[in-house]
Amino acid sequence: MSQVTRRALGWGALYLGMALLPMGIALLRAPGEGRGLWVEFGAMLGLLALGVMALQAVVSGRHRWFAESLGFDNLLQFHRRMGNAALVLVLLHPLVLLTARPEWLGYLDPREEAARALTLWGLLAGTLLLVVSSLWRGRLGLSYERWRLLHGLLAFGVVAGGLGHALMVGHYTAGALTGLALVGVIGLALVALLESRLLRPWRLRRRPWRVVEVAPVRGDATTLALEPVGEHRLDFVPGQFIWITLGETPFRLQQHPFSLVSSAERPRLALTAKRLGDFTETLPEVPVGTRAFVEGPYGAFLPDVDNPSGAVLIAGGIGITPMMSMLRTFADRGERLPLWLVYANPRWEEATFREELEALAGRLSLTVIHVVDDPPAGWQGESGKLDRDLLARRLPPDDGRRDYFICGPGPLMDAAEGALIELGVAPTRIYSDRFDMV
Numbered sequence: 001m002s003q004v005t006r007r008a009l010g011w012g013a014l015y016l017g018m019a020l021l022p023m024g025i026a027l028l029r030a031p032g033e034g035r036g037l038w039v040e041f042g043a044m045l046g047l048l049a050l051g052v053m054a055l056q057a058v059v060s061g062r063h064r065w066f067a068e069s070l071g072f073d074n075l076l077q078f079h080r081r082m083g084n085a086a087l088v089l090v091l092l093h094p095l096v097l098l099t100a101r102p103e104w105l106g107y108l109d110p111r112e113e114a115a116r117a118l119t120l121w122g123l124l125a126g127t128l129l130l131v132v133s134s135l136w137r138g139r140l141g142l143s144y145e146r147w148r149l150l151h152g153l154l155a156f157g158v159v160a161g162g163l164g165h166a167l168m169v170g171h172y173t174a175g176a177l178t179g180l181a182l183v184g185v186i187g188l189a190l191v192a193l194l195e196s197r198l199l200r201p202w203r204l205r206r207r208p209w210r211v212v213e214v215a216p217v218r219g220d221a222t223t224l225a226l227e228p229v230g231e232h233r234l235d236f237v238p239g240q241f242i243w244i245t246l247g248e249t250p251f252r253l254q255q256h257p258f259s260l261v262s263s264a265e266r267p268r269l270a271l272t273a274k275r276l277g278d279f280t281e282t283l284p285e286v287p288v289g290t291r292a293f294v295e296g297p298y299g300a301f302l303p304d305v306d307n308p309s310g311a312v313l314i315a316g317g318i319g320i321t322p323m324m325s326m327l328r329t330f331a332d333r334g335e336r337l338p339l340w341l342v343y344a345n346p347r348w349e350e351a352t353f354r355e356e357l358e359a360l361a362g363r364l365s366l367t368v369i370h371v372v373d374d375p376p377a378g379w380q381g382e383s384g385k386l387d388r389d390l391l392a393r394r395l396p397p398d399d400g401r402r403d404y405f406i407c408g409p410g411p412l413m414d415a416a417e418g419a420l421i422e423l424g425v426a427p428t429r430i431y432s433d434r435f436d437m438v
Helices: 003-019 021-027 037-059 064-070 072-100 102-108 114-135 144-169 176-204 278-285 317-333 354-363 388-394 410-422
Strands: 208-217 221-228 241-246 256-259 269-274 291-298 311-316 339-345 366-372 403-407 430-433
Touching (some): 003 021, 003 037, 037 072, 072 102, 339 354, 410 430
Antiparallel strands (some): 208 221
16 A cells, blocks of 8 residues: 555545544433434434534645645645535435424524524525535636635634534533533634634734736746745745735735745745736736735645656646746756656747746756647647647656656646556656646
């Protein structure tokens, strides 16, 4: 069993234990009277939903103590899928109970007991809105900033409301010890949420940065360079990313993730973004001197420089940015590990950093393979879509030790991952950064 598999199984077991913890606390003091199998099953579904929702607040908080070992991209995909699972649990909880005891429909009538009924309806609506607004943010016309505020408020409200509901029902949570244990467990999740949204920005106030350069680059992209205000600096490894807030205070809804494109050997930070959304559209107009706040670094997207087999980097479009940080850092350090870069773009004119890549190929043991979907007249390189045949033709045979790093649009990444697996590359040696955190 590989180390990656052991780590995944270990964290999976821990997650399952934590999700079941509210149920376990409730069962420590199981009441004597039985209410029937389906009623008890419905109640357990509610406690499991509470545990999963509480963990959602922890998983999304960018906490390094577990996120680094799992990979932020993997964690994000897991968070999204468990959000859907939590919604199913929340909906099944009342459905099973009301099917078993139709007379309990009166609990949803605000004319009977307004506080109880409104809490129940609010939990259902809040969970539904939480999931729907995340899955279809674009279709709903929600800006990232408004969605982020809504997401945080709904997450806090649903978890706190679920805890209140469990305590109000009292069947399994009666008694000071049981109630305090449940409050303590769920309270820790709420504290983790508040730490990521309030305490972390508060600490960033002491480490401001400022924009020192705004430069257009090929591919309708913009590079922002940042320098620290004061004596602090940010130590990072190439391939990592940061969350950046522009403005006079870190307490802004406008916080966005970007891969660092600069060398880890230099104190100046740089990021490059293509004009693809509301925020990135404004980057060319950012005034030099603008204050910024940087949270991070995050991620673990780095080749092993001691691996004699080297690494293959596969990038699409602006997905070249973490690769550029790697290559610039390796060039500054004089590293000579063998590298292959497969860089796909719709058109040759959109190949960001193509001139610098040519220069880096002379400083590193680097083979650059450009793939252009719509090549210009006289093009001598690879054309069309990235697929298994292209990789088999241009890359050396896999030796069982080489690592593969992929970053770019979703379809390209799916194609690259599938092609590498078809060529016999173990999935545990394929590292992906999907650029879709928001």
